[in-house]
Amino acid sequence: MYWEAFGVLLVLCVGVRWSGRQPGDSSVSQQATAAFKAFQRNYLLVYMIVMGADWLQGPYVYALYDKYGYDKSQIAYLFIAGFMSSMLFGTVVGSLADKYGRKLLCVIFGVFYSVSCLTKLVNDFNTLLLGRLLSGVATSLLFSSFESWMVAEHKSRGFASSLLSETFSLATFGNGIVAIVAGLVASFVADSFGYVAPFMVSLGLLVLGSILVLGSWTENYGDAQAHASATFSNALNAMRADSKIVLLGLVQSLFEAAMYTFVFMWTPALKAAAALNLAPDAAVELPFGLIFACFMVSIMIGSSLFGLMLSRLHMGVEEVGRVALIVAAFALAVPVFVSDELLTLASFLVFEICCGIYFPCFGTLRSKYVPEQTRSAIMNFFRVPLNLLVVIVLVEVGQMATTTVFAICSVWLLVALAMHAQFKRLTLLHKGAFEDDASGLSATH
Numbered sequence: 001m002y003w004e005a006f007g008v009l010l011v012l013c014v015g016v017r018w019s020g021r022q023p024g025d026s027s028v029s030q031q032a033t034a035a036f037k038a039f040q041r042n043y044l045l046v047y048m049i050v051m052g053a054d055w056l057q058g059p060y061v062y063a064l065y066d067k068y069g070y071d072k073s074q075i076a077y078l079f080i081a082g083f084m085s086s087m088l089f090g091t092v093v094g095s096l097a098d099k100y101g102r103k104l105l106c107v108i109f110g111v112f113y114s115v116s117c118l119t120k121l122v123n124d125f126n127t128l129l130l131g132r133l134l135s136g137v138a139t140s141l142l143f144s145s146f147e148s149w150m151v152a153e154h155k156s157r158g159f160a161s162s163l164l165s166e167t168f169s170l171a172t173f174g175n176g177i178v179a180i181v182a183g184l185v186a187s188f189v190a191d192s193f194g195y196v197a198p199f200m201v202s203l204g205l206l207v208l209g210s211i212l213v214l215g216s217w218t219e220n221y222g223d224a225q226a227h228a229s230a231t232f233s234n235a236l237n238a239m240r241a242d243s244k245i246v247l248l249g250l251v252q253s254l255f256e257a258a259m260y261t262f263v264f265m266w267t268p269a270l271k272a273a274a275a276l277n278l279a280p281d282a283a284v285e286l287p288f289g290l291i292f293a294c295f296m297v298s299i300m301i302g303s304s305l306f307g308l309m310l311s312r313l314h315m316g317v318e319e320v321g322r323v324a325l326i327v328a329a330f331a332l333a334v335p336v337f338v339s340d341e342l343l344t345l346a347s348f349l350v351f352e353i354c355c356g357i358y359f360p361c362f363g364t365l366r367s368k369y370v371p372e373q374t375r376s377a378i379m380n381f382f383r384v385p386l387n388l389l390v391v392i393v394l395v396e397v398g399q400m401a402t403t404t405v406f407a408i409c410s411v412w413l414l415v416a417l418a419m420h421a422q423f424k425r426l427t428l429l430h431k432g433a434f435e436d437d438a439s440g441l442s443a444t445h
Contacts, residue, residue, distance in 0.1 A: 001345070017300075043153075047171055047175075050209045051142075051179075053205035053209065054113075054139075056186045059186050059198070063190075063195050064120060064196060067195050078129060078132050080394055083394070087384050087386075087387035087388060093137050095381075097148060097376035098373065098376045102146075102376065103214075103217045103218070106141070106210075114207065115134055116138060118203065148379065153218070164364055165307070172302070172306075172359040175299070179299075180296045183292055189201055235381060247423035248362075249382035251362075251416045254385075254412045255328070257390055262409060265409075267286075270291070270345065273339055294352075299359075300356060302356015306357045317368070318420075318427060322424065324358050328350075331351040332413065389412070
């Protein structure tokens with residue numbers, strides 16, 4: 001069943017990607033197009049390298065802690081520490097990018113994550129805890145500073161805003177490929193050299209990525225003149241002045257909280273569904289690597305669908321986001337009511353496709369609505385509710401049924417959908433007010 005699913009997904013991925021191909025924008029000069037492509041390739045190269053470093057670590061964090069002899073409660077404590085670090089320290093450090101520079105914070109990301117990798121060499125709980133704290137900060141930087149640098153640089157070089165969607169879509173598509181390759185590499189080196197080996201390969205990529213950032217990126221800022229403490233107040237003022245930013249951030253927090261919770265819950269859900277087809281005493285063996293590959297191909301399909309929905313269906317980015325939220329909410333509701341293995345797998349694949357749509361969609365929306373001066377600060381503010389929700393679920397997951405957790409995730413997505421509807425209503429009102437002002441101004445001349 002899983003190999004058949006992988007084959008179907010590959011065919012769909014190629015078909016959707018091919019359908020979404022379109023000629024370049026004739027309104028952009030050849031010189032500008034060449035300059036944009038060079039800029040885009042440079043950013044995507046760095047982005048794929050650092051994301052590859054992140055993916056290499058994921059499959060073996062728990063396995064390494066387990067091999068070192070820590071019990072489930074100690075391992076859970078280490079994971080919670082990482083999320084708490086991202087929620088608290090990551091928000092502070094990430095927000096400094098607006099004042100001290102996004103390039104600088106991308107390099108600091110490489111330093112923090114590299115030290116975190118080195119801590120995996122030591123079987124000492126406090127050392128591993130330090131590594132989790134550093135990786136929590138690094139995660140906040142990974143998902144804010146790189147995007148903030150790219151968007152600011154894109155705009156400062158005068159590239160068309162519409163081209164941002166292409167970069168976000170390619171980043172998501174390429175991330176799926178990188179994740180599959182990283183999973184294979186991590187499996188090979190772990191089998192050959194032990195569970196710490198993937199972290200050492202990751203370290204090499206982090207060093208390479210940092211060197212490329214230092215050598216090929218220019219620095220850009222949000223508001224370099226503002227005092228460091230003013231970064232937070234400026235971000236808060238921007239959110240108070242525009243409720244669309246708050247709504248967009250909360251939708252992002254809720255979707256990603258459901259997504260991160262899904263990462264912890266898909267394995268027990270599929271194992272429980274598969275066990276129904278076996279004898280009571282039979283052990284459940286699932287091809288986890290193949291399932292992971294199916295998820296990544298689904299994300300690639302989603303990123304291609306995003307471009308297809310914009311270019312062929314002529315949907316607005318806001319409308320694409322609404323569709324992704326609706327489908328994702330129903331997909332995660334399926335395991336609440338259904339125990340069949342095939343239907344459970346299908347619902348998970350649909351959710352991953354929605355994730356593939358979500359990343360470029362909401363990246364584009366952030367570039368459109370989040371102010372440049374406080375971009376990193378605002379992006380990190382909304383990692384606080386995201387990490388808080390995930391920590392709450394992790395703390396209580398042992399006392400909750402798997403179906404209950406998926407029901408909670410589905411409710412989060414429905415709440416996000418309601419907030420997105422209000423967000424879209426405000427964008428339409430703002431657009432209408434702007435058009436009225438423009439027509440009134442033209443009538444006076």
